[in-house]
Amino acid sequence: MYLNSIFADPVKLERLISIAESSLLPLLKGALFYTLPLAIISFIIGIILAVLTALARISSLKILKGIARFYVSAIRGTPLLVQLYILFYGLPNLGIMIDPFPAAVIGFSLSVGAYSSEIIRAAILSIPKGQWEAGSSIGMTYSQNLKRIILPQATRVSIPPLSNSFIGLVKDTSLASTILVTEMFRKAQEIVATTYEVLLLYTEAALIYWVICFILSIIQQRIEVRLDRYVTR
Amino acid sequence: MISVKGLYKQFDKLEVLKGLDLEIERGKVIVLIGPSGSGKTTFLRCLNVLETPTKGVISIDDETLDFSNPISNKRVASFRRQTGMVFQSYNLFPHMTALENVMEGPVTVKKESKDVVRQRAEALLNKVGLGDKLDYYPFQLSGGQQQRVGIARALAMDPKVMLFDEPTSALDPELVGEVLKVMKDLANEGMTMVVVTHEMRFAKEAADEVLFLDQGVIVERGKPEQIFSNPKEARTKQFLSLIEK
Ligand SMILES: Nc1ncnc2c1ncn2[C@@H]1O[C@H](COP(=O)(O)OP(=O)(O)O)[C@@H](O)[C@H]1O
Numbered sequence: 001m002y003l004n005s006i007f008a009d010p011v012k013l014e015r016l017i018s019i020a021e022s023s024l025l026p027l028l029k030g031a032l033f034y035t036l037p038l039a040i041i042s043f044i045i046g047i048i049l050a051v052l053t054a055l056a057r058i059s060s061l062k063i064l065k066g067i068a069r070f071y072v073s074a075i076r077g078t079p080l081l082v083q084l085y086i087l088f089y090g091l092p093n094l095g096i097m098i099d100p101f102p103a104a105v106i107g108f109s110l111s112v113g114a115y116s117s118e119i120i121r122a123a124i125l126s127i128p129k130g131q132w133e134a135g136s137s138i139g140m141t142y143s144q145n146l147k148r149i150i151l152p153q154a155t156r157v158s159i160p161p162l163s164n165s166f167i168g169l170v171k172d173t174s175l176a177s178t179i180l181v182t183e184m185f186r187k188a189q190e191i192v193a194t195t196y197e198v199l200l201l202y203t204e205a206a207l208i209y210w211v212i213c214f215i216l217s218i219i220q221q222r223i224e225v226r227l228d229r230y231v232t233r
Numbered sequence: 234m235i236s237v238k239g240l241y242k243q244f245d246k247l248e249v250l251k252g253l254d255l256e257i258e259r260g261k262v263i264v265l266i267g268p269s270g271s272g273k274t275t276f277l278r279c280l281n282v283l284e285t286p287t288k289g290v291i292s293i294d295d296e297t298l299d300f301s302n303p304i305s306n307k308r309v310a311s312f313r314r315q316t317g318m319v320f321q322s323y324n325l326f327p328h329m330t331a332l333e334n335v336m337e338g339p340v341t342v343k344k345e346s347k348d349v350v351r352q353r354a355e356a357l358l359n360k361v362g363l364g365d366k367l368d369y370y371p372f373q374l375s376g377g378q379q380q381r382v383g384i385a386r387a388l389a390m391d392p393k394v395m396l397f398d399e400p401t402s403a404l405d406p407e408l409v410g411e412v413l414k415v416m417k418d419l420a421n422e423g424m425t426m427v428v429v430t431h432e433m434r435f436a437k438e439a440a441d442e443v444l445f446l447d448q449g450v451i452v453e454r455g456k457p458e459q460i461f462s463n464p465k466e467a468r469t470k471q472f473l474s475l476i477e478k
């Protein structure tokens with residue numbers, strides 16, 4: 001068996017350890033310079049899109065509602081991988097060339113925007129009507145009410161599901177390898193191409209993803225505790 | 234000071250207010266009683282346009298809204314600023330402390346400076362007996378305390394009229410008195426008030442006039458003594474016999 005043959009053969013084992021060591025730095029660089037920035041930038045743009053989309057969905061303007069529905073439906077109804085292919089390999093047919101990294105940012109932002117808009121919409125709708133009315137009763141306009149009363153409370157409700165989205169996004173960035181972004185998974189693929197150590201490299205990449213997500217979930221808990229200093233009811 | 238003429242409100246097919254007419258003079262305290270579903274809440278909410286009346290005219294001082302025509306949000310906001318509303322379920326902002334709740338209107342809506350507002354807000358909370366609870370969040374306060382913050386929050390906007398929708402009916406009995414006391418003090422200071430309540434004690438001690446609303450019409454109105462001890466209408470009699478256990 002594979003494992004047996006490794007441990008029986010000190011030379012082979014040593015080679016593996018040395019590959020694992022020498023690949024760690026490139027993988028970490030891929031994570032630090034591509035995977036994380038891709039996830040963070042896309043998430044920030046995505047959340048802005050998501051708030052706007054959620055507000056459009058709950059507005060009374062039919063056109064806004066329609067546009068938002070169409071956007072969410074199109075993004076949720078098609079695979080992210082296909083969206084990335086259209087952005088990167090498809091658009092050049094129209095003369096639109098986008099570099100790998102920005103193409104990935106656009107793809108992931110649109111995706112986060114659509115999925116998170118549903119989370120944010122649900123969070124806004126979960127705030128009791130009395131809160132809107134209390135704001136109005138002290139003279140607030142719609143936008144003051146949103147900014148000061150509704151969104152701060154909706155934020156608290158949506159932190160857990162949004163954190164899940166972010167952690168999901170960090171892992172999804174591996175799809176960007178297919179459009180030539182040299183993020184961590186693509187780095188792993190490149191090293192595999194020269195060393196043929198498939199299991200080792202992909203396991204190493206998996207472990208790094210895991211560590212990152214583990215750290216993120218700790219940060220998530222911190223934020224939740226902070227936002228829980230008041231309790232809704 | 235407040236004038237209501239021919240006020241109608243309809244939800245889909247359900248006609249809730251059927252042509253109310255009412256004049257309220259400055260400094261008067263009006264108590265509104267009536268069976269559940271008779272339209273008391275709807276009437277109060279029409280007075281500050283949380284509900285848009287189907288038709289009718291409402292004036293407060295020299296601002297008049299005629300609901301036969303569409304009205305801009307701006308005019309509604311300006312009109313609403315003349316009234317303060319106290320809700321049955323308090324509706325405090327849970328993510329703000331008592332002090333922040335009271336400061337929110339003047340700071341965000343009137344754009345007043347925080348330092349000036351803070352002093353006034355502290356004074357208001359002192360006045361409702363919560364000077365030692367400034368930094369408490371709503372969940373740390375009892376119902377009676379929350380409702381008193383609600384009153385202070387409404388007062389912070391310097392309204393000309395205070396509207397109360399069953400302010401004590403969500404409270405445990407032992408907490409009712411502290412809220413009623415604040416309301417009585419307010420009445421004695423000359424605040425114009427429209428109060429929906431079934432607290433007979435409050436009505437007898439503080440009201441200038443009691444209105445009995447049933448099925449969207451004012452069935453009877455008069456001095457509290459007259460309404461409570463000598464109602465003219467059969468429906469009023471029947472209703473009072475039900476609530477005076
Ligand atoms: N937003 C609404 N939509 C539909 N019907 C409503 C709404 N608000 C109140 N109603 C109806 O209007 C009637 C009067 O309600 P309300 O003014 O709350 O009465 P009260 O405060 O006297 O108990 C009730 O039949 C109630 O169901």
Ligand SMILES: [Mg+2]
Binds near residue numbers: 274399
């Ligand atoms: Mg009511």
